[in-house]
Amino acid sequence: MTVGGSTSVEGWPQRPGDASAFIGAQTVLTEISGKLHLSRPVDTLLLSTRFNYRSDDPYAVETVFAHGDLSVSWTFARDLLTDGMQERAGDGDVRVWPSTSTSDGARIFIELSPPAGTALVSLPRSSVEEFLNQTTSIVPTGAEHTYLSPTLHELERQVNQLTTHPGSSE
Numbered sequence: 001m002t003v004g005g006s007t008s009v010e011g012w013p014q015r016p017g018d019a020s021a022f023i024g025a026q027t028v029l030t031e032i033s034g035k036l037h038l039s040r041p042v043d044t045l046l047l048s049t050r051f052n053y054r055s056d057d058p059y060a061v062e063t064v065f066a067h068g069d070l071s072v073s074w075t076f077a078r079d080l081l082t083d084g085m086q087e088r089a090g091d092g093d094v095r096v097w098p099s100t101s102t103s104d105g106a107r108i109f110i111e112l113s114p115p116a117g118t119a120l121v122s123l124p125r126s127s128v129e130e131f132l133n134q135t136t137s138i139v140p141t142g143a144e145h146t147y148l149s150p151t152l153h154e155l156e157r158q159v160n161q162l163t164t165h166p167g168s169s170e
Contacts, residue, residue, distance in 0.1 A: 025056035026138040030131040034123040036067060049123055053078065053135040058144035061135075063110075065121060074112060082132055082141070084108060085125070098125065 030051045035044040045067055052062040061081055064073045076094045083089035084096025085108060093114060099107040099122070106125035111118060139147055 025054045027055070028053040028131065028134045028138065030127070030134070032123050032127040032131070034065075034121050036065070037120040037122060047121060049121065051128075051131050053131075053138075055139050055147050058139045058147040065112075065119075072112075078132070078135060079141075081128065084110075085129060085132070 028051070032049045032051065034047045034049045036047040037044050048066045050064040050066070052064070053060075059077055059079070060075050061078050062073060062075045064071050066072075074094065076090075080090050080094060080096055085098060088095065088097040090096055093112065095111040095113075097109050099109060107122040108125050108128045110121045110123070112121070
């Protein structure tokens with residue numbers, strides 16, 4: 001986990017062209033061991049799950065699920081993950097809910113439904129809760145819009161610069 005800068009987890013692919021997004025942004029990066037539940041009730045695969053939260057994109061959580069050399073990235077709302085800690089949340093491609101069973105410990109389930117198939121992932125509730133607490137320590141819930149203002153002002157400055165001096169980067 002890192003707060004206040006960028007970091008990379010060895011072995012995890014980096015997004016191309018993403019380095020500039022981290023400049024000045026506070027980051028929470030957490031890796032959690034989870035389970036991918038297969039269609040048969042008792043079959044599961046161990047799954048590494050990386051949650052990445054950045055203050056310059058305060059509404060979103062990027063999540064990378066990896067098993068062996070295969071990985072898939074999903075981005076969804078932090079609020080969806082927060083709401084799913086208490087009750088079923090989501091009605092689109094991503095649904096989140098807490099476990100009702102105590103046999104496997106308290107877990108959070110994330111169901112991913114892309115056009116081709118469905119994946120069901122479970123993670124230890126305490127680890128997801130710790131990640132969310134870390135995100136709210138850098139961007140409090142309800143204050144996300146205040147973290148967008150500098151980005152919007154910078155975009156406005158760049159647009160004004162381009163319209164004033166077309167073709168110039170200065």
